[in-house]
Amino acid sequence: MAYDGLFIHSLLAQLDTDLVGGKLTKIYQPFPYDLVLNFRKDRKNKKLLISANAQNPRFYITNENIVNPDVAPTFVMVLRKYLVGSVLEKIEQVGVERIVNFYFSNRNELGDEIKLVLSIELMGKHSNVILYDAHTNKIIDLLKRINPDENRARLLLPHAPYELPPLKPGINGFEVDKSKFNELKKEFPTPSDFAQNINGVDGDDRRELAGYLEDDFSYPSFTTFFSHFDHPKATILQTPKHKDRLFLYLPYHLDLQMVRTYPEVNSGIEDFYKEQANKEWVRQKSKKVETVVSNEQKKLSKKLVKLKKQLKQAENSEEYRIKGELLNTYLHQVKPGMTEISLPNYYENNQELKIKLDPALSPARNAQKYFTRYQKLRNSIKHVNEQIKITKENLAYFDSIQTAIDNADPQDIDAISEELINQGYLKRPQNHQRKKKINEKSLNTFELSDGKKVLVGKNNYQNDWLTLKKANKKHYWFHVKNMPGSHVILEDENPSPQDIQEAAEIAAYYSKGKNSAHVPVDYVQVKRIKKPNGAKPGFVIYTGQNSIEVTPEEEVVTGKRIQ
Incomplete structure (x- = not known):
């Protein structure tokens, strides 16, 4: 409802x-x-x-x-x-x-x-x-000042008289007594018409009320439905399409399956809206950051396509060398002022190969031009490969930023913005306050089934601090394999298979693969983690790892969270 x-x-x-x-x-x-x-x-x-x-x-x-x-x-x-x-x-x-x-x-x-x-x-x-x-x-x-041109029904500006908005006429079900009910029944003789004219109900409530009246079109049936709202019990149910619905009573005429109930209304409302509200607040706070991330990802993706095209061209540069060699071999056949010549290619069984010429250059200079282009392309391979590597690393970095935003709480966005400011992608605001120091309280903290503690970074700065400064070298580090995700530390030197399973599920949940059924997770002792010189925040390398495949389930993971 x-x-x-x-x-x-x-x-x-x-x-x-x-x-x-x-x-x-x-x-x-x-x-x-x-x-x-x-x-x-x-x-x-x-x-x-x-x-x-x-x-x-x-x-x-x-x-x-x-x-x-x-x-x-x-x-x-x-x-x-x-x-x-x-x-x-x-x-x-x-x-x-x-x-x-x-x-x-x-x-x-x-x-x-x-x-x-x-x-x-x-x-x-x-x-x-x-x-x-x-x-x-x-x-x-x-809260929202409305221009008179946008709302002619009433004036919504300071100093204007307050008026109620135009309200749809209808019947207040709480004020209907038995006599009034019988009158309305004559006016609206079918249950659906009757329910349609009751005020303050949405589609689900209206269908449920109509169902009650179809079972028994009587005043007791009508009051039974409305009594639910004087003694509410919050219940979350799920539609056949797996969408959650919050009800304050248990509906009997809707195709819904119960998920959970709550002892009082407010706790059910907060739990139901918590995830939706969190996503909306994160979206509002991260709008500027996500614009930067999206623009950089588009720019880098275009650059990567261009670089790969250049690399392919460089790797196929042998054709220029062959043309240069053929021109030198048959130089006597090349006449000044020619724009094109066909020569037998002894690398391909003397098949004719057309070679374009610059009429302003001598035959020897035309041959040298092909050798120069060949050498330039060969020399560029190393540079282009380096640029491709850097571009891929930058794409992976912004992918990690987007993953951090997707898993963030509203208060985490400021730290992500600070990171992009320090990396030069965002301008520092004039009223910018000093960033808060990272400490354990700023991390996500979980408790496993046997009471062991797991710490999770919320952004790249926290990931670096957690792994390289906070974590004990003998404790275990977890991270999803080959995709962006949080650094996860299991504070234990000899974890059991169950500990590894649970910590890996947490690492999978706080990653780009959180909605996947099978997520590979690497785990290794912290002492095997290193950060390359000049690497971007959050990027580390490691050796000697083991891997486990897990399926992260939101309720299981969030149920272990203690901070």
Whole structure:
């Protein structure tokens, strides 16, 4: 089911308990369309994530440690001015619409009490977060300021009066009593028509409601369906096409298979959206970095094609030497001013070979021209091979950067940007702060079945630090074979076959081959790892390795992660 009105109705019961009466202490905006509000209640902190992202608009309490940006956007500065220190008095949903109002009480500079409303509208691409004065009904500021030409239904700018967006007419199922139900049944005599006119439900909920009414077109059946949303239980189910769906009840009329259940709603919501949100946040933060990586990969790929063409031409340069020799052998037949001549090629049973000539050159100079071109091409082979090697290494380097981005958390993108800045591919921003030192806390940490620890680098700088500085020389190093991936250290001198299997699965998961069924992984003691002089970050060489083939499974690998 989508984040529809019934979904929001279910979530608000928990939010009331956790947030109402709490004091808003911090506000920050880690990404363009995402806000985090920190509430303090009963000596506990609760973080409310609000996202007006068009693809996944939502709000819920999160335990994620989302990085606070160095520079606060204008909207956050306004929210801090008006809301920090205020008390959340109540949370109300507009009917069963995807609009929720958070009512705050605060005091202005003169000490007078003011009432403020933070309205969250989860309306797809029209999603927004709007702060307005409850007394004057005037908008103070909003996350997305909309030009009047883009939205003629209402004015969405500071100082304009706040108005609800145009709402689709429908029936609030929570307000339907038995008498009203019987009236509606006469108006909409089929279960599908009846369900179609119920407000606040998405396609899945509507089909499930219609299924309940088809089984028994009665008021008890109708109330049974709606009772799920007053006593919700978060459940993730999977479609026949293996797509996950989050429900707050167990549907009986949809072709879905249960994956897992949760003790309370909010934990299910956070788990469901965690991966999607992480990918979206990484995409937003890494947009500039990925543009650089993509451009460099295209440039290097074109260069590689050109170099291979040059190498092929150089390796086939014998033809120029033969033509030069033939011209010297039959020099007496070559007359000044000729543009072409056919001579018997004694290397090919005296078959005639056409040779182009420059009429401005003498016969001897024409022969020398072919020898010069031959020598130049032969001499270029070594240089072209060196350039091909460098180009392939650079392509592999950018492939490793892209793999690091694909496996990154949002807070890891800054380290990847720093690497590209140091390598000269990105310009250093004027307000750039000093980079944080790499330490064990900045790595991914895992615990194997028998309690042994595994450390994983998140980018090339971390990979170098982990392998060449942090790791014990007797511990074991893991890396996917012949493809980009993280350096993985198993902190043990005598790992068991099970340890090797589990560590290899982690290495496979944090690589370009994470979605493959069979991933070869090399493993060797750290003392056998060396970094060539002048090699790019993350590149090492090793000898004496063993290999194992594994299939990385996301739930198995992430279940071992402890940091």
